[in-house]
Amino acid sequence: MPMVVLDVAGTPADLGAAHGAFAPDTLRAFAAERVALAGTPEWSGVRLDRSQVLALAQSCLEVHRTYSPALTDELEALAEAGGIGVAEALVVGGFTDFVDTVYGAVGSAQGHTAAALPEADQCTAFLVPTARSADGAAMLAQTWDMHAGAERHVLVLRGAPDDAPAFATFTTVGCLGMIGMNEHGLAVGINNLTGADGRIGVTWPFVVREVLRQRDLDAALRCIVDAPLAGAHNYLVLDAAGRGANVEATATYAHVTLMEGDPVVHTNHCLVGETVRRERTRDVAAQASSQARLARAGALLARHDLTPEDLQLITADVEALCYRGGPPRYLATCGAVVMRPATRDLWAVPGLPSEAPFEHVELRV
Numbered sequence: 001m002p003m004v005v006l007d008v009a010g011t012p013a014d015l016g017a018a019h020g021a022f023a024p025d026t027l028r029a030f031a032a033e034r035v036a037l038a039g040t041p042e043w044s045g046v047r048l049d050r051s052q053v054l055a056l057a058q059s060c061l062e063v064h065r066t067y068s069p070a071l072t073d074e075l076e077a078l079a080e081a082g083g084i085g086v087a088e089a090l091v092v093g094g095f096t097d098f099v100d101t102v103y104g105a106v107g108s109a110q111g112h113t114a115a116a117l118p119e120a121d122q123c124t125a126f127l128v129p130t131a132r133s134a135d136g137a138a139m140l141a142q143t144w145d146m147h148a149g150a151e152r153h154v155l156v157l158r159g160a161p162d163d164a165p166a167f168a169t170f171t172t173v174g175c176l177g178m179i180g181m182n183e184h185g186l187a188v189g190i191n192n193l194t195g196a197d198g199r200i201g202v203t204w205p206f207v208v209r210e211v212l213r214q215r216d217l218d219a220a221l222r223c224i225v226d227a228p229l230a231g232a233h234n235y236l237v238l239d240a241a242g243r244g245a246n247v248e249a250t251a252t253y254a255h256v257t258l259m260e261g262d263p264v265v266h267t268n269h270c271l272v273g274e275t276v277r278r279e280r281t282r283d284v285a286a287q288a289s290s291q292a293r294l295a296r297a298g299a300l301l302a303r304h305d306l307t308p309e310d311l312q313l314i315t316a317d318v319e320a321l322c323y324r325g326g327p328p329r330y331l332a333t334c335g336a337v338v339m340r341p342a343t344r345d346l347w348a349v350p351g352l353p354s355e356a357p358f359e360h361v362e363l364r365v
Contacts, residue, residue: 003350003359009160016074019157019174020081020089027082027092027174030153034095035088044102056102057087060200063228064090067202068210070163071176082174093175094203096192100231100251103280104198122286122331124293124321125189125236126301126314127244127264134305137342138242138259141311142179142189143353144170148325148332154350156361164213168361170337170348177209183363184215185240185341191266194280195232195250204233211235217243225254232278234266240341250278263301267294296320308347311338316354324352 008018020027039048048056065072079089091098125142133139144154153172160166169180181187188211190204210223217239224235229251238244244259248270255272257264267290270276282290300314315336316322325332336353339346347358 001350001356003348003361004155005158005361006155007158007160011162012070012074013077015159015161016077016079017081019074020078023173024082026153028084030172030174031084031088031092034091038091038095038099038102044099044106046102046106048102048106053091053102054085054087056105056200057090057098060090060098060101060203060230061086063201063230064203064206067227068206070161070213071206071209074176078174078176089174090203093205094230097198097203097229097231097233100195100198101200102198104196104231104251105200122268122289122293123191124265124267124297124315125191125234126266126297127236127238127246127259128301128306128311129244129259129261129263130242131261132263132301132304132306134307137340138238138244139306139308139311139338139340140187140189140236140238140244141315141338142191142236142336143315143321143333144179144335144337145323145331146334148330148334151332151334151351154335156348158361158363160364165215166364167212168346168363169208169212170335171205176205177212178205179337180208180212181339181341181344181346181363182212183344185344186212186214186216186220187238187339187341188212188220189236189337191234191268193232193234193248193250193268193270193275194282195278196280197250197252197278198231199251201228201230201251203230207233207235211237216241217245221245221247221256224249225256229254232275236264236266238339238341240344242342248272248275250275253278263298265294265297265301267291267297292320308338308340308345312336312347312353312358316352318354322352322354
């Protein structure tokens with residue numbers, strides 16, 4: 001299927017209203033599903049009803065507003081246009097952080113644990129430095145893996161805000177942003193992590209979009225390490241000058257690794273001692289997948305002449321990185337992105353990159 005591109009422009013409220021009105025029926029169904037899942041022991045280690053989940057999400061909203069008033073305005077307008085509550089909108093986009101909040105704020109306090117997390121976000125992401133690129137331009141690429149049904153919700157949100165740089169982000173209906181780049185050539189990608197220290201805080205789509213409001217790596221890193229995070233995610237950031245970094249961040253600790261002469265690869269398990277200690281017990285199959293994808297991507301990137309086309313092929317690797325959902329988890333690669341910030345090039349594909357071509361997305365209409 002072709003890549004859906006939704007163009008939005010104007011004030012933060014204008015952007016949110018256009019996004020929320022795009023597919024309101026889909027948004028409402030997606031919200032109901034994710035609110036229900038957030039209150040299950042399989043995801044958060046505790047059982048909560050809908051009202052309890054939404055009350056906890058509501059308590060996070062003020063932290064989001066303090067972190068980014070503009071993005072909170074956008075989220076509120078998205079919710080109103082889509083016919084859902086703002087708390088629901090927060091859960092829709094920030095689900096994989098929000099379940100860490102539920103676990104940390106409710107589950108762990110009651111002595112519960114999430115023993116067999118289904119790991120519905122198993123992305124493989126990597127940074128390629130200038131020294132390993134065929135044309136001397138650094139690159140960022142990743143798969144986006146989720147429950148197989150999420151593919152139908154994928155789109156590129158292309159924005160021209162009044163108060164921030166133009167941007168394009170690969171995302172899903174109702175989510176402010178997941179993977180993207182702005183007009184200054186600042187790019188960001190993500191991997192989900194499973195944190196045990198979740199708290200009332202800021203969810204990862206807000207962090208991604210706040211990064212895309214910046215101009216360079218230093219400013220982007222401050223958006224991540226200074227954020228009062230709700231849950232655990234890994235962030236990869238690259239700027240137009242070819243400077244890159246990987247940030248393993250749980251709610252209460254962030255470890256920054258600057259990219260040097262070799263590619264940086266990350267999957268869905270923590271690699272640094274301080275973040276490992278803040279990680280929940282992971283499902284055995286999910287951990288094995290994460291370790292296998294880390295090793296396979298590292299082997300495929302062991303070259304000095306990498307091109308965007310090579311990175312597209314690496315995301316399409318069916319040995320480990322690109323896969324179709326099957327029982328019992330029905331996880332699948334639901335899309336992939338390759339970005340070259342120096343030239344402002346972004347390529348994206350919905351669904352399996354092994355079966356569909358990447359499409360080039362202009363940053364501006």
